[in-house]
Amino acid sequence: MNILNHKDHDKKILHIGFDDTDSTNGRCTTHLAYLLADILIKKFKVNFIDFPLLIRLNPNIPLKTRGNGAVCLRIKGKEYEKIKEETIHFIENYSDLENGANPGLAFYEKNVISNDLISLSRNAMDMVLSRQIAEKIARKNNIKYYLFKKGYGLVGALAAIGCTLNKDHTYETIAYRKKVNIGTTRKIDEYKVKKLNDESFPFTFNNIDFRKNRILIAPHGPDPVFCGIRGEDPITTSLFFKNLQIDEELDGHMIFRSNQGTNLHLTNERRLSKILPFTSGIINCQVITKPIIIQGGHIIFYVKDYFNDILPVAVYEPTRLTKVAALLEIDDKIEIGYGAHIKSNNVKTLNLEYLLIKELKEIIYFKNPKCEKCGKKTKSEGKNKGFQCPLCKNKIKNVSKIAIKKNRDLKCGLYIPDPIAHRHLTKPLYRYNNEKKYNKKYISDLLKNTRWISKNSGGLI
Ligand SMILES: [Zn+2]
Incomplete structure (x- = not known):
């Protein structure tokens, strides 16, 4: 050239x-x-x-x-x-x-x-x-x-x-x-x-x-x-x-x-099992465990790629990405920029450098219906036995639990660290x-x- x-x-x-x-x-x-x-x-x-x-x-x-x-x-x-x-x-x-x-x-x-x-x-x-x-x-x-x-x-x-x-x-x-x-x-x-x-x-x-x-x-x-x-x-x-x-x-x-x-260090994508220690790159993956907070306010969660290879991802508190990472749920689809490191327990871990949330898993949970008379939340009488109000004892039959979409408090999009935690190459x-x-x-x-x-x-x- x-x-x-x-x-x-x-x-x-x-x-x-x-x-x-x-x-x-x-x-x-x-x-x-x-x-x-x-x-x-x-x-x-x-x-x-x-x-x-x-x-x-x-x-x-x-x-x-x-x-x-x-x-x-x-x-x-x-x-x-x-x-x-x-x-x-x-x-x-x-x-x-x-x-x-x-x-x-x-x-x-x-x-x-x-x-x-x-x-x-x-x-x-x-x-x-x-x-x-x-x-x-x-x-x-x-x-x-x-x-x-x-x-x-x-x-x-x-x-x-x-x-x-x-x-x-x-x-x-x-x-x-x-x-x-x-x-x-x-x-x-x-x-x-x-x-x-x-x-x-x-x-x-x-x-x-x-x-x-x-x-x-x-x-x-x-x-x-x-x-x-x-x-x-x-x-x-x-x-x-x-x-x-x-x-x-x-x-x-x-x-x-x-x-x-x-971000010239974050351009190549390799499958998780092929990532070598101390390399940098990007990976498209799926969250497979709920994020947990560890000592120091850091966050750890596991991801898998298209090959079902699995690795832990660490999010460090100074990046200020921990608040966002903590809201991730199992099956969320994300892309991350990472630096691969070996932790003291000899486990290869991806240190998060950016987080791109591509698809949020829709999470549905089920709630008992409210009492028609007093509005209080009912209690289940057992499987297929309906519900009863704990206050006025009103019974509701032939009604199933109500499906509710969980509010994720999280938006798809790009999240990068605060400037103080930037590497020289961070975009x-x-x-x-x-x-x-x-x-x-x-x-x-x-x-x-x-x-x-x-x-x-x-x-x-
Ligand atoms: Zn009632």
């Missing part, structure tokens, strides 16, 4: 992919991308042919950094060998190798992304891929790659290169702090965030969790990210950021094109049926006309 169809066919595009450069201790792969992009432009005068890509991978794998986000930079320029050398040093020096980072770095020099890479990228969204598989694909496609420490990041590095984002996609403007400020409290005017959120709706998302009244644009840890504004186009996200009028002097910002908010409610179409020319114009990177201070942090 030729996603990057350029006039200058002589020089090939260089795709630089990397992942797992950070640790839970701080630092961040997007920050490294920001520093590297700045050097590539200033020192090597390269042209970017797409926005830097921030690609989130399967959020349900246990071995991952915080956000499980990989980066790809697609550039055209000269001195590719020098660029590679510089990038290798950069990853080596900047990654948090002492604190658990296992970076992978890959260089791919082609104008057309191979099908191998595209398919690896698709699989990386919802499956668990080994470094060995990634290495095999890299060798087959003549991709130069580098592993640091255990090199798990190679999977993400290749997945980012192979992610063409030629369907739905979003943007994020990420602002970075100066080194002196890292670790200090971020001062953000909540009122402004709320106002800008209202003004920019529905073109930005997940700025606030209104139920918890929490601002979601900024992390809390000691990492270099000051804040990130996610949305539908780079102009709106950057304007939002600008209008926040942050007091702190920042190092700069960069705009990423991303698969965040697209916000308003984005359903508003997915973006890919327009290469439009993106390329946006890239030309947007100040997508701005960096004040030079060099490494």
Whole structure:
């Protein structure tokens, strides 16, 4: 697939992919991308042919950094060998190798992304891929790659290169702090965030969790990210950021094109018995047990699919989907988005990521008739023996119980978690049926006309 169809066919595009450069201790792969992009432009005068890509991978794998986000930079320029050398040093020096980072770095020099890479990228969204598989694909496609420490990041590095984002996609403007400020409290005017959120709706998302009244644009840890504004186009996200009028002097910002908010991890349907631990996906199924509430307010119920395979589904309280899930009844037909996990009792369980109620089972229950004289509910005299009023002793014969349709208090439709419980890939409610179409020319114009990177201070942090 030729996603990057350029006039200058002589020089090939260089795709630089990397992942797992950070640790839970701080630092961040997007920050490294920001520093590297700045050097590539200033020192090597390269042209970017797409926005830097921030690609989130399967959020349900246990071995991952915080956000499980990989980066790809697609550039055209000269001195590719020098660029590679510089990038290798950069990853080596900047990654948090002492604190658990296992970076992978890959260089791919082609104008057309191979099908191998595209398919690896698709699989990386919802499956668990080994470094060995990634290495095999890299060798087959003549991709130069580098592993640091255990090199798990190679999977993400290749997945980012192979992610063409030629369907739905979003943007994020990420602002970075100066080194002196890292670790200090971020001062953000909540009122402004709320106002800008209202003004920019529905073109930005997940700025606030209104139920918890929490601002979601900024992390809390000691990492270099000051804040990130996610949305539908780079102009709106950057304007939002600008209008926040942050007091702190920042190092700069960069705009990423991303698969965040697209549910790219929830696309494949597999039968229940074939679902592997730590994979993500969707399943159409039928509720076969009444939901029960367990400790912590979480909910468990069992489902079966068309093959009569059975698995438990867990709904966690912070998703706020427990209230809806608790109202499910046996034989309700649903579709769920899930992350498959292994619980302490060694049982494979599907953690609910969204709930689509397709068909509610009609539930009928039977009631004794009311007394014709005083209106009191009658008591049964035994099977086929009629009813008697407990108050006035009036007897009713030749009448059967009255069938009543239970009011389900539940509507068919889509239920997704509150923003605070979203994964990076979770599609916000308003984005359903508003997915973006890919327009290469439009993106390329946006890239030309947007100040997508701005960096004040030079060099490494
Ligand atoms: Zn009566």
